[in-house]
Amino acid sequence: MSPRGWDVPADLEKDPATIPDPATTDVPQQLRESIEAHMANYPDRRSAALPALAAAQRLHGWCSPEAIEQVACVMSLTPAYLESVASFYDMLETSPVGRHSVYVCTNISCSLRGGDDLYESFVAAAGEDLDFNVRAFECLGACDIAPMASVDGVYVGPLTTDDVRQVLDDVKAGRDVLPDKQLARRLVADPHANAEEYPLHPPEGAR
Amino acid sequence: MASAAPPVLLFKDIDEPGLATREVYERRGGYESMRKALAMTPEQVLEQLEGSGLRGRGGAGFSMGKKVSFLPKGAMDKYLVCNADESEPGTFKDRELMQKTPHMLIEGIVIASYAAGANRSFIYIRGEYVLQADALDAALAEAREAGYVGEDILGSGHSLSLVVHRGAGAYICGEETGLLDSLEGKRGNPRLKPPFPANQGLYQGPTLINNVETLSTVPTIIAMGGAEYAKLGVETSTGTKLVSVSGHVRRPGNYEIELGIPSREIIYGLAGGPEVGRKVKCWFPGGSSSPVLKEEDLDIPYDFNSLAGAGSMLGSGAIIVVDDSTPILDVAMKTAKFYRHESCGKCTPCREGTNWTVTMLERIDTGEATPMDLEIMASVQEHIIGNCLCVLGDAMAMPIGSMIAKFRDEFEAHIEAARAKRTLGSDSALEAQGALEEPPGLLLASDGSGDQAPGAHDGAPGTHRGGA
Numbered sequence: 001m002s003p004r005g006w007d008v009p010a011d012l013e014k015d016p017a018t019i020p021d022p023a024t025t026d027v028p029q030q031l032r033e034s035i036e037a038h039m040a041n042y043p044d045r046r047s048a049a050l051p052a053l054a055a056a057q058r059l060h061g062w063c064s065p066e067a068i069e070q071v072a073c074v075m076s077l078t079p080a081y082l083e084s085v086a087s088f089y090d091m092l093e094t095s096p097v098g099r100h101s102v103y104v105c106t107n108i109s110c111s112l113r114g115g116d117d118l119y120e121s122f123v124a125a126a127g128e129d130l131d132f133n134v135r136a137f138e139c140l141g142a143c144d145i146a147p148m149a150s151v152d153g154v155y156v157g158p159l160t161t162d163d164v165r166q167v168l169d170d171v172k173a174g175r176d177v178l179p180d181k182q183l184a185r186r187l188v189a190d191p192h193a194n195a196e197e198y199p200l201h202p203p204e205g206a207r
Numbered sequence: 208m209a210s211a212a213p214p215v216l217l218f219k220d221i222d223e224p225g226l227a228t229r230e231v232y233e234r235r236g237g238y239e240s241m242r243k244a245l246a247m248t249p250e251q252v253l254e255q256l257e258g259s260g261l262r263g264r265g266g267a268g269f270s271m272g273k274k275v276s277f278l279p280k281g282a283m284d285k286y287l288v289c290n291a292d293e294s295e296p297g298t299f300k301d302r303e304l305m306q307k308t309p310h311m312l313i314e315g316i317v318i319a320s321y322a323a324g325a326n327r328s329f330i331y332i333r334g335e336y337v338l339q340a341d342a343l344d345a346a347l348a349e350a351r352e353a354g355y356v357g358e359d360i361l362g363s364g365h366s367l368s369l370v371v372h373r374g375a376g377a378y379i380c381g382e383e384t385g386l387l388d389s390l391e392g393k394r395g396n397p398r399l400k401p402p403f404p405a406n407q408g409l410y411q412g413p414t415l416i417n418n419v420e421t422l423s424t425v426p427t428i429i430a431m432g433g434a435e436y437a438k439l440g441v442e443t444s445t446g447t448k449l450v451s452v453s454g455h456v457r458r459p460g461n462y463e464i465e466l467g468i469p470s471r472e473i474i475y476g477l478a479g480g481p482e483v484g485r486k487v488k489c490w491f492p493g494g495s496s497s498p499v500l501k502e503e504d505l506d507i508p509y510d511f512n513s514l515a516g517a518g519s520m521l522g523s524g525a526i527i528v529v530d531d532s533t534p535i536l537d538v539a540m541k542t543a544k545f546y547r548h549e550s551c552g553k554c555t556p557c558r559e560g561t562n563w564t565v566t567m568l569e570r571i572d573t574g575e576a577t578p579m580d581l582e583i584m585a586s587v588q589e590h591i592i593g594n595c596l597c598v599l600g601d602a603m604a605m606p607i608g609s610m611i612a613k614f615r616d617e618f619e620a621h622i623e624a625a626r627a628k629r630t631l632g633s634d635s636a637l638e639a640q641g642a643l644e645e646p647p648g649l650l651l652a653s654d655g656s657g658d659q660a661p662g663a664h665d666g667a668p669g670t671h672r673g674g675a
Contacts, residue, residue: 041370043284043327043410049392050375054334088394088551090376091334103335107296108495108541109453109527138378138545139296139495140335143453143527144460153337184338188303189452189460190477193218 016080020073027070031059035074045075049085053092062093090137097133100171102126103150106136109143113158118147121161125168132168142183155183214439216427216447217420218463221307227342229349232310238355240426244318245363252322256425258433260445265290265381265418266494266523268511275323277405278413286414287325288390289316289422291332291339292374292381295494296545297525300449301419303461305332305339308423309346313369315422317355318429321365323415328367330419331386334375343371378549382597383416384408385551396553397597420449420524440466444510448524452478455485455530464509471505474528481530488531489613493522495542496602498609499529518609535614536621539607540568546603557600560591564607574629576622585611 034055038048052075056067063086065079072079086092104110104119119136126132140155142148148157151167156178159167163178170177179185188194225231232238244252257272278285289312293301305312316328332340347369350356358366372390379385380395387409389395408414424446428436437445444466450473453459457479464473474480474490481487489499492509498519500507507517514521529538547561567584570576588604588611595601611618 044391046392047372047390050334050389051373054373054375085392085394088377089334089374092375107545108538109297109459111537111541112454112527112529112533137335137376138548139294139298141293141299141302141333143297143299143451143525146453146459150335153335155338184306187222188218188307189458190215190218190462192213192215193220193463194222195220 017069017078019076019078020069022073025069025073027073028059031055031070032074035071039075046077048075049077049082050089053082053086057092061099062096064096093133098126098129098131100132100152101150102132102134102152102167102171103137103140104134105138105140105142105146105148105150107139109139110146110148113146114160115147117161118149118159118164121164122149122168125164129168131172144189145181145183145186148183151177156181157183213463213465213468214447215463217304217308217311217423217449218461221303226308227306227310227346229310229346229353232308236430237310237426238314238353240429241314241317241355242361244321244429245361245365249322249324252318252429255428255433256319256322259428259436260433260443261421261424261428261436262444262511263418264420264424264448264524266295266496268521271417271421274405274417275319275415277403278323278325278415279406280324284327284410284412285323285325286409286412287316287320287323287328288383288386288409288414288416289328289330289419290381290383290386290416291330291336291419292386293336293419293523294333294378294381295496295523295525297451297453297491297494297527298523299451299453300461300524302336302339303449304419304423305336306342309339309343310350311423311426312343312419313346313350313356315425316369317360317365317367318425319415319417319422320367321363325415326366326368328369329390329409330369330371331380331390332371332373333380334373340371340373347371377551378545379551379597379599382599385597386416387414394551396551397599399596441508441510441512443512444521448509448521450509451523451525452528453525454490454528455481455487455533456528457482466510467508467513469506470500470509470526473509474505474526478526478528481528485530485532488529488533489535489538489610490529491525491527491606493520494525495527495545495606496598497522498605499538499613501613534621535610535617536568536571539610540565540572542606543568543603546599550599554595554597554600556591556594557603560587560600561603563587564603571618571622572625574622574625574627576625578619578622580622581611581615581618 035052038051039045052071053063056071057063060067068079068082072082087094102122104122106115106119122134126134140150142155145157147159154177167177253275261271262268263271291301320328356367356369374380377395380389382397384398385395404414404416439446447463448466450462450464462477487502489501491497491499492514500519504517507513511521543564547565550557550561552558567580588608591600591604
């Protein structure tokens with residue numbers, strides 16, 4: 001595979017990039033407004049780096065050199081600085097990826113309940129489909145529905161390898177992903193938490 | 208210690224429809240504590256917090272009231288940062304609170320900021336928690352509209368801004384100084400302490416950092432009174448605690464318990480224990496960073512001091528149960544790989560130690576290890592602990608060290624079995640010799656490999672340091 005994105009070796013003949021010139025840098029209006037709104041939230045504009053990069057990634061699909069340049073222009077930071085930030089965080093992509101993210105938790109609690117097999121199944125099922133960005137992720141904080149995955153930010157579980165095809169098909173078709181297995185609908189496990197007038201515990205099927 | 212009717216404070220009717228809205232939250236008495244607190248002086252509020260004995264629910268278990276009191280007095284900008292990065296493997300309690308009762312957290316933040324004199328606050332929530340961050344944003348908009356967050360809250364003279372800041376996926380940002388750097392828009396590298404955040408934290412200003420559960424408990428403390436709250440639990444661990452139970456249990460999930468109940472009651476009574484026919488092999492009492500305990504430790508009371516006394520820690524309150532179907536090497540490998548991935552790389556002992564631990568564990572599996580490797584690995588752990596800016600390295604060293612100490616026989620058997628397999632080349636050859644049995648813990652050290660003299664690993668810890 002030829003090098004992509006930031007893997008392209010740096011050209012040491014060139015001077016380091018400076019803060020992009022607003023006069024010559026084209027930034028989509030919506031992105032500019034979003035970044036400026038974030039900067040206004042903080043005493044120091046630099047604090048908006050993460051939300052700004054996330055916004056640029058939503059627009060461009062990944063933190064591409066172009067995306068970084070646009071953020072750098074609005075925030076008056078150097079592209080190198082933002083690249084160093086982007087490369088630190090797992091959710092910021094520094095090479096092109098599929099537009100639909102499938103983060104499969106393979107940390108300890110999920111792995112004890114089959115998370116590794118689940119990940120393998122997702123990789124096999126997504127195959128060469130460039131629409132998907134299937135990743136083995138560290139603990140996503142949903143060990144109660146282990147093994148689980150975060151599909152475009154929606155937590156679903158417990159999943160079996162039989163669910164994998166359905167999840168990918170739901171995403172492709174733009175449907176709600178496995179509604180019955182979404183974390184959003186799950187009740188707390190503690191049997192003492194809710195009074196009797198609230199849904200009975202523990203919910204059948206959520207076990 | 209009432210086991211019949213456990214007190215439910217944070218999880219009371221948590222699944223009530225609409226609880227995430229201000230309307231339902233206030234109908235249930237929400238924001239009453241804030242009104243009560245704002246009518247008191249900040250010193251009186253602080254007194255209640257100190258009197259409650261509340262200890263931080265994020266991991267370190269430091270007294271919340273004391274932490275508030277560390278902030279210097281004066282008219283400068285002071286910050287309150289809510290740590291909602293919840294990345295400790297096995298922990299998912301804050302998620303439930305933020306998603307279902309976000310106003311409780313906001314109310315707690317307003318009260319705590321009043322006691323601390325903070326005028327700017329932030330909730331740093333991990334980027335993966337989309338649903339929860341959206342719930343907080345919606346609740347915050349409602350709270351602002353009602354005048355509970357903003358200038359001169361309810362005419363009290365106390366002003367507070369609040370921003371929900373979404374992270375982007377990095378375990379280290381749950382470490383308080385890494386979090387501060389990340390919130391400042393940098394890579395989330397931990398800082399050298401001192402200076403402590405109370406003096407020089409966010410933007411070099413005095414900063415109070417508390418966990419979601421800690422802050423969410425504050426309204427309850429103000430409502431019942433610190434002294435009344437302190438009657439719950441045990442002397443050094445007051446109140447209730449949310450416990451996330453996961454792994455090999457039949458009913459994984461979040462439970463609110465009174466601190467000090469036997470751990471067995473949580474793992475078996477509430478979470479249902481392992482599947483029938485399986486036994487608890489080991490359990491992490493406070494997230495994957497806590498040293499593992501074994502089945503015989505199940506009767507230890509679940510509170511800060513009792514678990515510390517048993518050589519482990521309560522940590523974030525995340526119990527991960529591993530049953531006897533899982534080889535300890537798998538558990539160690541998962542744990543070590545996680546910390547290797549998440550080490551920020553700033554301090555050498557952590558960066559190299561986590562990497563070498565993974566490499567050495569892999570050697571065990573491929574049959575290249577000798578029992579001496581266990582000594583070296585244990586010594587690597589010793590060299591990490593206390594030698595880095597933050598405790599990420601320690602967070603691997605402590606559980607790995609405990610696994611080596613407590614499951615030494617199984618590690619040795621695994622080493623021998625893998626060596627035998629490597630030497631003989633194939634499973635079938637090995638089976639012919641009767642050496643391959645499940646679980647690997649049953650393997651005898653005498654099988655297969657002739658070049659490892661028994662007792663070669665008996666040197667005192669540290670003997671092989673020069674070679675490491």
